[in-house]
Amino acid sequence: MNHHIESEETAILVKKYSNRRLYDTKSSRYITLEDLARIVHDGADVRVIDAKDGRDLTRHVLTQVILERHERLDIIPAELLHGIIRAQGTQQQGPFSSVLSGIAQQLTVSSSQS
Numbered sequence: 436m437n438h439h440i441e442s443e444e445t446a447i448l449v450k451k452y453s454n455r456r457l458y459d460t461k462s463s464r465y466i467t468l469e470d471l472a473r474i475v476h477d478g479a480d481v482r483v484i485d486a487k488d489g490r491d492l493t494r495h496v497l498t499q500v501i502l503e504r505h506e507r508l509d510i511i512p513a514e515l516l517h518g519i520i521r522a523q524g525t526q527q528q529g530p531f532s533s534v535l536s537g538i539a540q541q542l543t544v545s546s547s548q549s
Contacts, residue, residue, distance in 0.1 A: 446480040451492050458486070472500045478546070 448460045449471065459466045459474075466474075475481060475497070483496040501507045522531040 446482040447474060449481050449483045449496075450486040451483055451496060452486045457483070457496070468496075468500050468503050471496070472503075475500070 449466070450458045450460060452458065457466050457468070457471060458464070459470075471481065481493065481497075483492045484490065485492055501511075518531065522528045
C-alpha cells in the first residue's frame, strides 16, 4: 500500500487562513506553529491546505515550522541543503525526491518500532 496515500487519508487536516492563522479541524481550534510542531512530534501526520482555494500547503508550513526554531535546523546537514537547491528544476529533482521519500519512510518505520 502506498504510505503517502494512506497517511494523507489519516492525516489531521489543518486549514491555513489568509491572516496566517492555522485551524486544526480535528480539535476544532486555532493552533500555533509550535502546536503544529508538537502534533507532528507526537507522531501524527498533518495535511495543511489553503482555506480559500484548497491548495496543499503542507510542505511550505512544515518548512516554516523547522525554520521558526534554529536548533531544529541542526538536524539537516548543509550538504543536503546544497543538494536540494542544486537538484531543483533539473532532471535530478525526481530521483532526489524519491531518495528523500524513501529515507522519510524508513524513519517512520523505525520510530513506530521504537
